[in-house]
Amino acid sequence: DKADNTETKDVIVMGTNAEFPPFESVEGGEYVGFDIDISKKIAEKLGMELKVENMQFSSLVAALQTKKVDFVAAGMTYTEEKAKEVNFSDNYFTTTQVIIVKKDNDTIKSKEDLVGKKIGVQAGTTGEEESRKIEDATVESYDAGYAAVMNLTNGNIDAVVIDQKPAERFVANNDKIMILEEELTTESYAIAVNKDNEELLNTINEVFKELHENGEYDVLYNKYFGE
Ligand code: GLN
CATH class of the missing domain: 3.40.190.10 (Periplasmic binding protein-like II)
Structure with missing residues (x-):
């Protein structure tokens, strides 16, 4: 008792x-x-x-x-x-998957430009699934979204594909990166x-x-x- x-x-x-x-x-x-x-x-x-x-x-x-x-x-x-x-x-x-790139990047302006690029994602997410469909892209999968963003900032990868709202938070706290207008999915x-x-x-x-x-x-x- x-x-x-x-x-x-x-x-x-x-x-x-x-x-x-x-x-x-x-x-x-x-x-x-x-x-x-x-x-x-x-x-x-x-x-x-x-x-x-x-x-x-x-x-x-x-x-x-x-x-x-x-x-x-x-x-x-x-x-x-x-x-x-x-x-x-x-x-x-209801939300979207978006693409984050460095502001000084001049090669990735849209989804099509991700072909052959290094894309960071969070493991097991729809962002990872979508990224794996992109032709010749190398997908780097991290435990957390912010780890992907850190690797983008450091120049280890070319873009991050992640959910819109967390993306907005990450971008608000990092003046080197931005979200592209074109979205990947609605979900x-x-x-x-x-x-x-x-x-x-x-x-x-x-x-x-x-x-x-x-x-x-x-x-x-x-x-x-x-x-
Ligand atoms: N919405 C995405 C998914 O379900 C990512 C969710 C998350 O990372 N927490 O795959």
């Missing part, structure tokens, strides 16, 4: 890769971001305590399948391939759960519905993406 009588809530575990601002990152030792706030709403709805498991993006699907985590909120793009392995909630964010983020967990999926979709209806989605949107 427990010696103390503190009230303990059941824990729900969110899997993520907290190197993807403004969706998830670590600031002052705390997990913060749009996905973190949404996940707190999910935990609240369940009357449970949220625990964050931070890992590499490429490990998240396996973590769901082995039930190391209950759901994944990680700016994860819905793809047909992933939907064979996990179940996805309703889409909650949608969704929360993923284990194929077994129909009930949790329904709850997550209910939470999204409520957040849209009561205006809290817009509040969160403005908090992280407003001007």
Whole structure:
């Protein structure tokens, strides 16, 4: 028997890769971001305590399948391939893959110019998938987006392909790089759960519905993406 009588809530575990601002990152030792706030709403709805498991993006699907985590909120793009392995909630964010280059680069102006170039990506992402389709390109895959950006700044690679919102953050903090106007893809983020967990999926979709209806989605949107 427990010696103390503190009230303990059941824990729900969110899997993520907290190197993807403004969706998830670590600031002052705390997990913060749009996905973190949404996940707190999910935990609240369940009357449970949220625990964050931070890992590499490429490990998240396996973590769901082995039930190391209950759901994944990680700016994860819905793809047909992933939907064979996990179940996805309703889409909650529409965005694009963009190309980052150095401002002083004079060879890459559009997607076509990536042919034969060295492209940095985050491992296991749709940005990696898209980059591997580019003819004769060498794809360098890093654990984190900012590592790709660092290698771009250092001149080790010619471009980075990554999600639009983190790209905007990286560019805002680095005056040597810029985002090209032409985008690679349009895609949608969704929360993923284990194929077994129909009930949790329904709850997550209910939470999204409520957040849209009561205006809290817009509040969160403005908090992280407003001007
Ligand atoms: N949206 C991209 C994907 O799902 C990248 C997500 C991320 O790096 N956190 O592949």
